[in-house]
Amino acid sequence: MEEKRADLLRAEGLSFSYGDRRVLHDVSFTLPQGEYLSIIGPNGSGKSTLFEILCGNARPERGQVIYKGRDVHTMDIRGRARHFAVIHQNEQVDFPYTCMEMVILGLHPHRARFERLGEEALYEVRRIMEKTDTLAFADKLITQLSGGERQRVALARALSQRPRILWMDEAMSDLDVSAKIQMIELLRNLTKEGLTVVGVNHDLNTAYRFSDRILALSHGSLYAMGAPDEVMNERLFEEVFGVRAEIYPGKGFFITGESVSRTAPAVF
């Protein structure tokens, strides 16, 4: 990470609390274009809150998120949807859309009312479906798919939004190993083309193996941020997750047991 890439997104002093409970405390960082960033942390560390604030779904109590010089929270919803696409963990839809129709819904922020979909747009959708390996069930109903297949359709829909940043909230937790690796490979290729990916990730091994950088949260504060090898060490496992781990640099790690002393909550 020697070359300096232009910053696409900047978080400045983000704080948030539910009533008296502080869930996020003064989190700041910058995100260059084309990066794959994973947000990690144990349950209740503020991952989801941070995620929702970053992608514009929730307003921070203090601080701001700047995307290309604009405050994300004052951008209009439709305009933001042309730059950000968000995939949530298993989204439940009981209506019989075909997968292709579902992916076409991703064009919504770019389409005028009553605009007819031209040949070009349909081929573009098809190309995305080919890329995400969803073309095989393009004509099937979304209600008939398995969780993993549905998640790939959600990815295809997000990509058809033509986003600059793709936000993934636990989006790969329903996928089996091979589907997950396939999806990550795809995302890695997309980052080479300039897409920026930010994911909340519970699977620490994949986060370690495939992210450009890791953002570790502990008790609502930024614990560490940097390349996976710098951030994910024995100390982090001990202090943030309360477990002992054996690290095999460049490959991954094993959790070997519970930590003896878990650190006290960070003092606000």
Next chain:
Amino acid sequence: MERVRTKQNRPAADLSIRHYRYRKRRCFIIGGVLLAAIVLTLVAFVGMGAMRLGFLKTWGILWAKLTGNAVRLSAFAANEAAIVWDIRLPRILCGILVGMGLSVAGVIFQSLLRNPLADPYTLGVSTGAAFGASLAILMGLAAGIVLSTTAMAFLFAFLTLVLVIFIARRGGGIASSNLVISGIIVSAILSSGLSFLKMVAGEDVGAIVFWLMGSLSSKQWGDVAIVAPVVLIGSAVAIIFANDLNVMVLGEKSARNLGVNTGRIRMLYLILGSCITAACVAVSGVIGFVGLVIPHILRFWLTPDNRMLLPLSGLLGGLLLSAADNATRLLFTSEIPVGVLTTLIGGPFFIYVFVKRRGGQGVF
């Protein structure tokens, strides 16, 4: 971005894209068929009854009236023209419009509440209308205060909606589940209010009960004038914003992330759906199952795309309710309320659809 279309990737492309187009085109064709069927059955039904008139004769009278051609109209007997234009036509139009309105409102509520089993009455708007109408009937009988049943039904339907939204808001926002719960609460209170009114009415309870059963008999042009603008304009507005409604089906968060101002769209459709329902109930009483079954069947049979589903449901709903109403008018010696018939037919049919459906597959 390369978009090379080589021979190898063409056939597969054509298949999925062709399937997509086919699903669209099928809707247009069926829409055309339904529209034609409505016009034809309208003329046919107007000609049927105690005084039978031929199809061409009926058409001639309607055409002369529509074009205002007095010379051509004078070719027909005055009583025939009066029966066609003043007695049968308004009732049949009411049937079509109410069927249309209930089905469109059904589509709206199902999409809005993300529940394919919701219907126009889920939020209690109909119970409000029933309460208002019963109050008007009772006041007329007991106190001699003449209030328009229709106006009171509409007013109370609207008040119910306002109350439901208010309670949902106080209870944490107008998300689907909050709206449904708040609708259940309000409608439970109103139904016991309704029972109270029935008790107070004593021997005159018959008038209220008959109204509640839902009927289109003796509807006049005044009723058409109430229901037509609300249903037609409401449906048109609903179709204009249907793209946003499509995205709402994905849920609040996903819809926002696709650029839909969910708060505004939700409020718009709540008001549209409720106004349409209120107008229908005010004119015809509570007619069951039309607003549940028709959107449900068309959605699983043809498409969940609201731009198509709204007009198609409207057309099929109009056609079927008017057919059912004319059946009650023509087949039975003493007219049974059409609301009873729709529920009698719609209920078992819906059981069939529901049981066969099994996780989104099956018949519809």
